[in-house]
Amino acid sequence: MRVLVTGADGYIGAVLCPILAGHGHAVVGLDTRFYAAGLLYPDLADRPAGLRRDTRDVGPADLAGFDAVVHLAELSNDPLGALSPTITREINHRGSMTLARAARAAGVRRFVYASSCSVYGAGGSDVRTETSPTAPLTEYAACKLACEADLAAMAAEGFATTCLRNATAFGASPRMRFDIVLNNLCGLAATTGLVAMTSDGTPWRPLVHVRDIARAVALVLEAPEDRVRGEILNVGDDDQNLRVREVADIVGDVYPDCRITYGPSSGDDRSYRVSFARIRSVLPGFACRHTVVDGAREMRALFDAIGLDRDTFGATPFTRLAELRRLLGAGLLDASFRWRVPSPTPHRTDERSGGGIPADDGFPGVG
Numbered sequence: 523m524r525v526l527v528t529g530a531d532g533y534i535g536a537v538l539c540p541i542l543a544g545h546g547h548a549v550v551g552l553d554t555r556f557y558a559a560g561l562l563y564p565d566l567a568d569r570p571a572g573l574r575r576d577t578r579d580v581g582p583a584d585l586a587g588f589d590a591v592v593h594l595a596e597l598s599n600d601p602l603g604a605l606s607p608t609i610t611r612e613i614n615h616r617g618s619m620t621l622a623r624a625a626r627a628a629g630v631r632r633f634v635y636a637s638s639c640s641v642y643g644a645g646g647s648d649v650r651t652e653t654s655p656t657a658p659l660t661e662y663a664a665c666k667l668a669c670e671a672d673l674a675a676m677a678a679e680g681f682a683t684t685c686l687r688n689a690t691a692f693g694a695s696p697r698m699r700f701d702i703v704l705n706n707l708c709g710l711a712a713t714t715g716l717v718a719m720t721s722d723g724t725p726w727r728p729l730v731h732v733r734d735i736a737r738a739v740a741l742v743l744e745a746p747e748d749r750v751r752g753e754i755l756n757v758g759d760d761d762q763n764l765r766v767r768e769v770a771d772i773v774g775d776v777y778p779d780c781r782i783t784y785g786p787s788s789g790d791d792r793s794y795r796v797s798f799a800r801i802r803s804v805l806p807g808f809a810c811r812h813t814v815v816d817g818a819r820e821m822r823a824l825f826d827a828i829g830l831d832r833d834t835f836g837a838t839p840f841t842r843l844a845e846l847r848r849l850l851g852a853g854l855l856d857a858s859f860r861w862r863v864p865s866p867t868p869h870r871t872d873e874r875s876g877g878g879i880p881a882d883d884g885f886p887g888v889g
């Protein structure tokens with residue numbers, strides 16, 4: 523299958539593209555490369571060719587000849603949504619729909635969308651299924667729901683849309699994110715020996731390894747269209763619904779010399795427990811292979827191997843909000859989050875550096 527992966531240069535995309543290629547798919551990446559300045563380690567995987575493009579500008583001609591689009595390219599978490607609700611809506615909702623309409627017009631048959639369990643918002647201790655009421659607390663989560671609704675309306679014979687409500691990801695990726703809970707706590711433990719929680723650690727969070735997200739995407743692409751058309755599926759594992767405090771305890775077990783402290787209740791209402799029964803029935807081959815304990819151990823081994831230090835842990839590209847602020851502050855992005863820098867390379871493709879991790883890409887490209 524010819525698959526276009528948007529957000530190929532991001533945390534999930536950098537892991538997903540080689541996995542899809544390993545499943546025999548011909549993969550092309552599309553990404554505006556907001557975080558190109560950050561590469562935690564080279565994984566030496568073959569990278570797909572890449573379109574350096576903003577989803578807001580994509581048209582049917584860009585998508586001709588693809589069988590499937592896997593859409594990851596958005597501002598990727600709640601704090602980013604708070605940075606600019608207007609731009610979040612423009613990229614995460616309107617940009618995503620521009621892409622989806624272009625895909626349909628180009629004759630792409632499958633569209634897999636990276637939604638999020640954050641749509642459950644303040645779910646408390648009740649276990650949420652795909653049919654439970656949603657309670658988005660942020661612009662980011664509201665946009666996820668808006669995309670889900672619009673994609674459901676577009677699902678038809680010949681255009682199979684599937685929305686994957688991913689739990690919070692963890693695990694190693696060359697395009698690392700240290701702004702998601704397990705990666706952040708492991709990085710703190712490795713570089714400071716202290717995890718000082720700013721909350722009491724009681725909120726629930728379902729967690730999922732980034733490679734298990736990738737496997738879920740691969741299984742959706744390989745499932746019969748009728749089975750996945752119009753589906754919304756939570757992606758994760760019932761046993762990996764943990765309180766943030768339990769996540770910190772796992773980090774403490776993997777880093778026994780690390781001190782962990784808790785603060786008062788943070789006032790952050792985001793808390794949800796999620797059922798992952800449906801994905802197992804729709805995609806019978808799916809089960810998560812990696813636990814949170816596995817992920818913490820994997821990250822300790824990686825951080826030891828690369829000698830993760832405080833400067834690298836704190837480098838802005840690994841915290842998406844900090845990097846966007848830096849790019850905006852330096853005038854490299856304009857107020858609508860479009861690149862201002864002139865293109866050093868041809869606009870469309872860069873076969874040598876590929877869409878994943880450009881070999882010499884210390885400087886961001888042009889959207």
Ligand SMILES: NC(=O)c1ccc[n+]([C@@H]2O[C@H](COP(=O)([O-])OP(=O)(O)OC[C@H]3O[C@@H](n4cnc5c(N)ncnc54)[C@H](O)[C@@H]3O)[C@@H](O)[C@H]2O)c1
Pocket residue numbers: 528529530531532533534535552553554555556557575576577578593594595596597598599613617636637638639687688689690691692697699702842
């Ligand atoms: N990582 C998680 O825990 C998690 C959990 C649930 C859902 N998701 C969703 O999965 C997707 C990928 O997440 P991630 O963690 O890899 O995020 P990421 O921020 O690491 O990657 C997103 C990529 O998309 C690109 N991008 C952003 N806006 C773009 C635009 N307008 N045009 C082209 N490229 C653009 C960025 O340059 C970046 O490379 C996102 O939609 C996110 O909301 C992630």
